Amino acid sequence: xxxxxxxxxxxxxxxxxxxxxxxxxxxxxxxxxxxxxxxxxxxxxxxxxxxxxxxxxxxxxxxxxxxxxxxxxxxxxxxxxxxxxxxxxxxxxxxxxxxxxxxxxxxxxxxxxxxxxxxxxxxxxxxxxxxxxxxxxxxxxxxxxxxxxxxxxxxxxxxxxxxxxxxxxxxxxxxxxxxxxxxxxxxxxxxxxxxxxxxxxxxxxxxxxxxxxxxxxxxxxxxxxxxxxxxxxxxxxxxxxxxxxxxxxxxxxxxx
Amino acid sequence: xxxxxxxxxxxxxxxxxxxxxxxxxxxxxxxxxxxxxxxxxxxxxxxxxxxxxxxxxxxxxxxxxxxxxxxxxxxxxxxxxxxxxxxxxxxxxxxxxxxxxxxxxxxxxxxxxxxxxxxxxxxxxxxxxxxxxxxxxxxxxxxxxxxxxxxxxxxxxxxxxxxxxxxxxxxxxxxxxxxxxxxxxxxxxxxxxxxxxxxxxxxxxxxxxxxxxxxxxxxxxxxxxxxxxxxxxxxxxxxxxxxxxxxxxxxxxxxxxxxxxxxxxxxxxxxxxxxxxxxxxxxxxxxxxx
Amino acid sequence: xxxxxxxxxxxxxxxxxxxxxxxxxxxxxxxxxxxxxxxxxxxxxxxxxxxxxxxxxxxxxxxxxxxxxxxxxxxxxxxxxxxxxxxxxxxxxxxxxxxxxxxxxxxxxxxxxxxxxxxxxxxxxxxxxxxxxxxxxxxxxxxxxxxxxxxxxxxxxxxxxxxxxxxxxxxxxxxxxxxxxxxxxxxxxxxxxxxxxxxxxxxxxxxxxxxxxxxxxxxxxxxxxxxxxxxxxxxxxxxxxxxxxxxxxxxxxxxxxxxxxxxxxxxxxxxxxxxxxxxxxxxxxxxxxxxxxxxxxxxxxxxxxxxxxxxxxxxxxxxxxxxxxxxxxxx
Numbered sequence: 001x002x003x004x005x006x007x008x009x010x011x012x013x014x015x016x017x018x019x020x021x022x023x024x025x026x027x028x029x030x031x032x033x034x035x036x037x038x039x040x041x042x043x044x045x046x047x048x049x050x051x052x053x054x055x056x057x058x059x060x061x062x063x064x065x066x067x068x069x070x071x072x073x074x075x076x077x078x079x080x081x082x083x084x085x086x087x088x089x090x091x092x093x094x095x096x097x098x099x100x101x102x103x104x105x106x107x108x109x110x111x112x113x114x115x116x117x118x119x120x121x122x123x124x125x126x127x128x129x130x131x132x133x134x135x136x137x138x139x140x141x142x143x144x145x146x147x148x149x150x151x152x153x154x155x156x157x158x159x160x161x162x163x164x165x166x167x168x169x170x171x172x173x174x175x176x177x178x179x180x181x182x183x184x185x186x187x188x189x190x191x192x193x194x195x196x197x198x199x200x201x202x203x204x205x206x207x208x209x210x211x212x213x214x215x216x217x218x219x220x221x222x223x224x225x226x227x228x229x230x231x232x233x234x235x236x237x238x239x240x241x242x243x244x245x246x247x248x249x250x251x252x253x254x255x256x
Numbered sequence: 257x258x259x260x261x262x263x264x265x266x267x268x269x270x271x272x273x274x275x276x277x278x279x280x281x282x283x284x285x286x287x288x289x290x291x292x293x294x295x296x297x298x299x300x301x302x303x304x305x306x307x308x309x310x311x312x313x314x315x316x317x318x319x320x321x322x323x324x325x326x327x328x329x330x331x332x333x334x335x336x337x338x339x340x341x342x343x344x345x346x347x348x349x350x351x352x353x354x355x356x357x358x359x360x361x362x363x364x365x366x367x368x369x370x371x372x373x374x375x376x377x378x379x380x381x382x383x384x385x386x387x388x389x390x391x392x393x394x395x396x397x398x399x400x401x402x403x404x405x406x407x408x409x410x411x412x413x414x415x416x417x418x419x420x421x422x423x424x425x426x427x428x429x430x431x432x433x434x435x436x437x438x439x440x441x442x443x444x445x446x447x448x449x450x451x452x453x454x455x456x457x458x459x460x461x462x463x464x465x466x467x468x469x470x471x472x473x474x475x476x477x478x479x480x481x482x483x484x485x486x487x488x489x490x491x492x493x494x495x496x497x498x499x500x501x502x503x504x505x506x507x508x509x510x511x512x513x514x515x516x517x518x519x520x521x522x523x524x525x526x527x528x529x530x531x532x533x534x535x536x537x538x539x540x541x542x543x544x545x546x
Numbered sequence: 547x548x549x550x551x552x553x554x555x556x557x558x559x560x561x562x563x564x565x566x567x568x569x570x571x572x573x574x575x576x577x578x579x580x581x582x583x584x585x586x587x588x589x590x591x592x593x594x595x596x597x598x599x600x601x602x603x604x605x606x607x608x609x610x611x612x613x614x615x616x617x618x619x620x621x622x623x624x625x626x627x628x629x630x631x632x633x634x635x636x637x638x639x640x641x642x643x644x645x646x647x648x649x650x651x652x653x654x655x656x657x658x659x660x661x662x663x664x665x666x667x668x669x670x671x672x673x674x675x676x677x678x679x680x681x682x683x684x685x686x687x688x689x690x691x692x693x694x695x696x697x698x699x700x701x702x703x704x705x706x707x708x709x710x711x712x713x714x715x716x717x718x719x720x721x722x723x724x725x726x727x728x729x730x731x732x733x734x735x736x737x738x739x740x741x742x743x744x745x746x747x748x749x750x751x752x753x754x755x756x757x758x759x760x761x762x763x764x765x766x767x768x769x770x771x772x773x774x775x776x777x778x779x780x781x782x783x784x785x786x787x788x789x790x791x792x793x794x795x796x797x798x799x800x801x802x803x804x805x806x807x808x809x810x811x812x813x814x815x816x817x818x819x820x821x822x823x824x825x826x827x828x829x830x831x832x833x834x835x836x837x838x839x840x841x842x843x844x845x846x847x848x849x850x851x852x853x854x855x856x857x858x859x860x861x862x863x864x865x866x867x868x869x870x871x872x873x874x875x876x877x
Contacts, residue, residue: 003674007660014662027472031479038484059483067475075468092658096717099623100675101648175460179467251642255625 001110004097008114011087012080021076025126028063028072032134035059052138060134061213064148068127069155069205074182077119077159082174084115085246086167095255104250112164112243120156127152147212155205158235161242162201168249201238207231285385292393296359305362309397312355316401319344320409327416341406341434342509345441346502352398352445353470353498359397360449361462363390369457373544383541387450391537394446403438410434430509437505440523444501444530451533454540473497490517500526566603566751568773569786574601575637577725577756578622583631585617592617593780596631600758604751604771607760608867610875614780615760616655619729622758623652635725648676651718655729655760657710661703665694665713668702672717688720689713691746693739707734715743725756732763744770768867776874783874792870799823800839801863804846805831811853812846819845833863 012018041048041055048054088094097107131145167174186202203224211228297313298306323339367373376386410431417423424431452469453462477496484492494500494517504526506512507519570576576599585593593614609615620626621633624640624647633639638646660668669688673681689695692712697705705713711734718726728747732740740763748770751757761767767774768788776784784791806812809832813825821838836842843860850857863869 003671007663007671010662011660024472027476031476031483034480035483038486038489040483040485063479066479067472071468071472071475075464092654092656093660095625095652095654096660096672097675099625099647099650099652100672101644101646101677102675103644104642173460175464179464183467183471252627254627255620 001102001106004102004107004110005114008084008111009118012084012115012118017079017083021079021122024072025076025122026129028068028126028130029133031063031067032060032130036134036136052135053143056134056138057144060131060144060148061209063130064127064151064209065206068123068152069202070182070187072126073123073152073155073205074159074178074186074201076123077156078163078175078178078182080119081115081160081163082167082171082178084111084167085164086171086174089168089171089255092255094253098250098253098255105247108243108247108250112161112246115164116157116160119160120153123152123156124149144213147209150212151205151209154208154232154235155201158201158204158238161239161246165242165246165249168246168253201235204231204234208235281380281382281385284379284381285389288381288386288389289392289396292363292390293396296362296394296397308358309355312351312358313401315351316348316355317405317408319347320405320412323409324412324416327412340509340511341409341430341437342502342505342511344406344409345402345437345505348401349441349498349502352401352441353467355401356394356398356445356449357463357466359394360446360453360466361459363394364450364453365457365459365462368544369459384538387537387541391446391450391534394450395442398442398446399438402441403435406434406438433505433508437501437508440504440526441501444526447530447533447537448497451536454537470498474499491521493517494522494525497529500529566601566754567787568600568603568605568751568756568771570599570601576601577636578758579632579634580618580622581632581634583618583621583628583633585614585621585626586629591780593621593777596777596782598775598782598785600756600773600775602751602754602756603773604747604757604759605773605775606767606771606867607758607775607777608764608767608871609777609783613777615777616729617780618777619652619727619758619760622727623650648721649724651721651723651726653711653714653718653726653728653731657707659702659705659710659713661701663702664699665689665702665705665709665716666698668713669698669716669720673720676721678721684720685716688716691719692716693742708736708739711735712739712743719746723755725758726750727758729760730762731759732761732766740766764867764871774867774870776871778875778877783877784870788867788870789865791874792865795870795873798873799835799837800842801833801835802839802842803831803833803859803861803863805858805861806850806855807858808853808855812849812855815849815852816842816845 035056039051041051085094088097098104127148128145131148135142135145163174163178166177170177186200203226206224207226208228208231210223211231294300297309319339367376373386377383410427414420414423414427448470449466452466456462456465474496477493480492480495481490500522503513503517503522504519507522513519578600580596580598583593583596584591596618607615607618617626621628622635622640624642627641633641635646636649640646640650663671666685666689669685670681673684673688678684686695689698692715694709694712694716697709702710702713711731715728715731718728726747731747732743735743744766747757747759751771757770759767759770772787772789774785774788774791775782804812804816809827809830813827813832813834816822816832816834817825819836819838819841821836821841823835823837825832825834834842839862846860847857864873
């Protein structure tokens with residue numbers, strides 16, 4: 001498994017694509033820096049007692065749920081995951097992995113772990129950096145970080161597993177499908193009935209975040225009606241199901 | 257050469273040199289522009305390439321058609337709250353954006369991916385003309401979507417008014433505003449789309465990057481405007497690339513926008529972005545080695 | 547062989563490779579078995595009702611473009627599932643059977659490689675995935691066989707077409723498979739490299755491996771062995787030793803070239819034979835088409851004697867693989 005794992009790491013973490021993704025993930029950090037420098041809660045002579053708890057953390061959470069969760073996180077996962085398997089099919093190199101005495105499950109696991117590692121490292125680094133910049137030196141800093149990082153991690157794992165499968169099933173259209181899923185489906189399903197919304201990864205990421213923040217005051221966001229435990233369970237199930245289906249497809253795939 | 261003897265001849269069907277008239281570069285560029293238009297619309301291509309472009313085209317005519325239909329058949333239903341031209345432009349922004357984002361990669365990326373650029377440049381077509389013809393084709397199509405429906409709406413309004421000539425005389429300004437708005441919007445979204453498409457070979461990446469860029473710019477500008485407060489910080493709203501044309505259009509029609517910014521400045525920024533995009537496009541294609 | 551014409555030496559298989567002919571037989575079990583295999587995509591039939599068996603040795607898979615050769619090879623390596631019929635390699639079904647792949651090597655037709663790996667890393671990756679005890683060493687040997695050691699540390703992205711082809715062959719050889727399948731392996735190689743590679747394949751065939759080569763370069767393929775599979779329009783057109791196939795094509799006249807000092811005079815006598823269909827005269831030889839080759843050969847020396855001409859040589863013009871192939875394709 002190790003050779004395939006290392007191969008995929010090298011394939012993903014290189015070149016222009018890595019720079020573009022890294023640049024994209026620096027945007028929240030940049031916004032946090034601007035927020036920190038402009039300190040809008042210190043305007044007009046007001047100096048609140050608990051700036052972190054009352055202003056900075058809500059801003060963080062706002063940033064997380066408006067920018068990172070709906071756009072940056074799924075996009076990062078989509079870019080890497082569709083390339084990890086779908087890209088191999090498009091480039092016609094998958095045969096060099098499948099025509100070997102290696103079980104399909106091993107291939108699936110290696111690909112999934114490598115993609116997850118690259119995605120998680122980049123996303124979590126971005127989240128941690130953003131938090132550190134915004135929270136610098138404020139009292140109460142540290143609250144909510146665990147919730148944000150955990151939600152980010154769970155989201156990465158869920159999206160990566162899902163998009164890896166989509167990349168395998170429809171290599172030429174995977175980016176488009178993933179894009180429509182993230183923008184249209186998850187964007188719209190958030191506003192509709194809970195029935196449709198159960199099929200949205202974003203919902204459970206927000207659920208984990210909400211659960212992790214329960215003691216802390218949170219801004220007026222439309223939190224989904226789902227508990228933290230359920231969210232973790234569902235995302236874990238998506239992760240496992242994605243791997244299982246990917247392995248199943250690797251058993252029966254035809255390489256034209 | 258064919259051989260001829262009294263009463264019979266054998267015709268040489270081999271390779272012949274062409275000595276006739278040659279139509280010149282302008283003609284070639286025109287032909288390429290027309291070819292770009294046909295390609296973006298999916299003409300002479302399998303059906304699935306026609307669905308999205310024609311759908312978007314139809315949708316762009318939708319508001320104008322519906323408004324006129326309402327005014328003709330059910331005038332009472334609308335009352336006096338007629339949607340203005342700028343609000344229609346606002347609503348249709350997504351349609352223009354999407355069309356440009358889908359068509360530009362089709363026109364530029366496919367040729368690079370299939371490596372046929374060297375075939376084009378082996379003919380007297382220069383790189384500049386190639387790029388210009390693809391851009392012009394896209395702009396023509398977008399003009400079809402941004403100008404024609406509005407002009408039809410205007411004509412409809414004129415005809416439905418008590419006196420068409422009076423209406424024309426009173427609303428000549430509107431006519432110029434429509435032409436300018438349509439032209440600017442078309443040129444702007446096309447420029448951004450071709451600039452992004454010139455950086456990658458794969459259509460999916462190009463469309464995704466273009467749409468993603470615009471979306472992210474929208475979200476980021478909204479956040480910035482909320483969190484940053486210093487004098488002049490409302491200019492940060494210009495980061496929202498999607499809304500920029502509508503600001504200028506609202507300025508033209510004298511409708512206030514949120515936050516209120518000088519429309520001339522917005523127009524300046526827009527023209528600047530167009531210039532930068534086109535410069536990037538030309539620069540990329542000057543450097544490409546097939 | 548049933549004809550008495552000895553083909554010119556270029557088509558004579560060597561002593562060593564005669565042992566492993568590519569055909570199964572008594573004491574030589576089939577290594578590749580294909581039974582009633584068809585593959586279709588909707589209405590389009592790529593390959594129809596193929597049945598053949600191959601054994602150790604070199605076999606050539608021939609056919610015009612689009613005949614179904616690549617499809618057949620892909621079904622033999624588990625890349626495609628037959629719409630009907632069964633494919634067995636080394637006695638086992640080949641689809642979704644990873645343990646079997648330890649003994650199969652494939653040189654695919656397509657060019658895709660990992661541009662960021664060096665040649666050495668790519669072949670080592672293959673060795674590692676095959677769980678070889680010393681992957682680095684095995685990779686070195688494979689690269690040495692294909693003469694890629696010098697360029698082994700450059701990235702695949704910068705390789706020429708011939709280099710890419712050779713590195714693909716290296717990854718197929720690194721684990722010493724029992725069955726080696728090659729889809730157009732000689733493309734892009736210069737003549738000297740082609741000779742070296744052909745020698746490698748012949749050696750593998752003689753050593754008892756089953757080597758199946760799909761190729762267009764007929765005159766090179768026939769140097770490696772005489773067992774052929776000819777696929778035309780998705781169907782099997784002929785299989786077996788191509789000399790024997792040629793002998794079977796007896797409804798077709800033979801063309802013979804007689805080099806002598808007075809071709810016209812000799813031709814005049816040969817045209818009188820009842821079996822002679824046509825004679826054409828060149829400056830130093832004549833080319834005759836005859837339906838009765840045996841009588842023709844008996845008559846040539848007599849005709850030369852009678853014409854008082856000196857006989858320099860007799861050569862069968864359509865004994866080679868290319869003629870056999872052309873005939874089969876045009877049937």
